[in-house]
Each structure stands twice: as structure tokens, then as C-alpha cells.
Amino acid sequence: DIQMTQSPSSLSASVGDRVTITCRASEDISTFLNWYRQKPGKAPEVLIFGASTLQRGVPSRFSGSGSGTEFTLTISSLQPEDFSSYYCQQSFSTLFTFGPGTKVDFK
Amino acid sequence: EVHLVESGGALVQPGRSLRLSCIASGFTFAETGMSWVRQAPGKGLEWVSFIRTEAYGATTEYAGSVRDRFTISRDDSKSTAYLQMNRLTIEDTAIYYCTRVSPDGAGSYIFDNWGQGTLVTVSS
Numbered sequence: 001d002i003q004m005t006q007s008p009s010s011l012s013a014s015v016g017d018r019v020t021i022t023c024r025a026s027e028d029i030s031t032f033l034n035w036y037r038q039k040p041g042k043a044p045e046v047l048i049f050g051a052s053t054l055q056r057g058v059p060s061r062f063s064g065s066g067s068g069t070e071f072t073l074t075i076s077s078l079q080p081e082d083f084s085s086y087y088c089q090q091s092f093s094t095l096f097t098f099g100p101g102t103k104v105d106f107k
Numbered sequence: 108e109v110h111l112v113e114s115g116g117a118l119v120q121p122g123r124s125l126r127l128s129c130i131a132s133g134f135t136f137a138e139t140g141m142s143w144v145r146q147a148p149g150k151g152l153e154w155v156s157f158i159r160t161e162a163y164g165a166t167t168e169y170a171g172s173v174r175d176r177f178t179i180s181r182d183d184s185k186s187t188a189y190l191q192m193n194r195l196t197i198e199d200t201a202i203y204y205c206t207r208v209s210p211d212g213a214g215s216y217i218f219d220n221w222g223q224g225t226l227v228t229v230s231s
Binding site: 001032038045046053085092095100 | 219
């Protein structure tokens, strides 16, 4: 199975900060990489698919990049609702796997 | 509007069985793959299982941790997906989410709608 890792596992930031999260795959997954945000106590929601395509309705402060084995999620200006956990997921294989998550909390 | 509503979560003893249901509305269920994802208390997301549409034989996939114990199925006449869980262990304790699996337009999939989850607690 394809293994996913994320860094950092947690970070502290303030409203307005630029935040970057990295995701790595154990093998080449092209651009079959999705990002999800999970607000506390809520179900996850998809932010980005295909490594860089913004899901409908997702604010433009979110962006994704990368291919192969290394990917990044960037939030250009952190908003209060962004203090959440973020997960990458590979969809190259239908044995879908998630990264361990990155928790973004208040500095 | 898409709605996914899970049910069937409960407190169950180790070694017992449980069946979860996910009733879908707001889209053509028969044309959509479905998946189950779980989240243990305070932990991250773990993909559990995936079922394709009948057009693709309703073929299934499982995470290694549940293969041979869990079975995903679907009843398109009821717009419902199921997860039959057998030989449950304490490590299966989690919130179980049902998700819609949609094509991403590039040959892969995204989990674009999620239910609110149902809690399964395995304890003696």
C-alpha cells in the first residue's frame, strides 16, 4: 500500500499568517493527491483535488502544488475557520490512504 | 443537496458483529461509488473500504486492517450503502463516516461529500 506522511504534525499560527503543509507519498502518485480540512467536531471536507485544483466553493486563499512524491498545501492568509486539522489523501491507488494529519492551532 | 446519513453505531463487545448503514439522497446513488472512512478518538482519518458502481461490477476494496472481517455492499434500490463488521476488536472503536466518491475528471476520485458519522465502540 502507498504510505503518506505529513509535516509538520502540528503548527501554531495567527489570523492572517501564511501557512504551508507538506505531504509526501512513498511512491510516485503523479498528481493524484487530495487535501481535506476537518473542523473540530465536524466531518472532513475536500479542499483541493488533483494536487492543485480547487474544489467548487473553496476560498481562493487555499492552493496546492506538487507532483510525484512531494506536495504542498498553502493557506495564503489564515482565517478563524482554518484553525482545523488538514489531511492529504492519495487517489493513485483505490486502496486510498490518508496522511496522519496536521493540526493548525492558535499561537 | 447531497445528504448522507449513517446509522447502526453502537457499543458492542469484542468478537461481535455490527452492520452500519448509509442512506443517500440528493444525487443518483446508482451512478456513484461509495466509501467508508473511520476516525478513532483523537486520531486521524483511516480509509476503510470502497465500492464501485454496478456498472463496474460493484467491485470492492479494503484496507489491510479490516480485510477479511468487514464487507461493504450497496442496495441501489434503497440508495443505501452498508458496512458489515465482523470479529470486532477494541482497535475498531471509531467514528465511521460514509462518503460519496466522485470522479475527479482525471481518472481518479475525490471524497466530495461526507455524512456526520456514527460511533462504534468496542468494549467488554
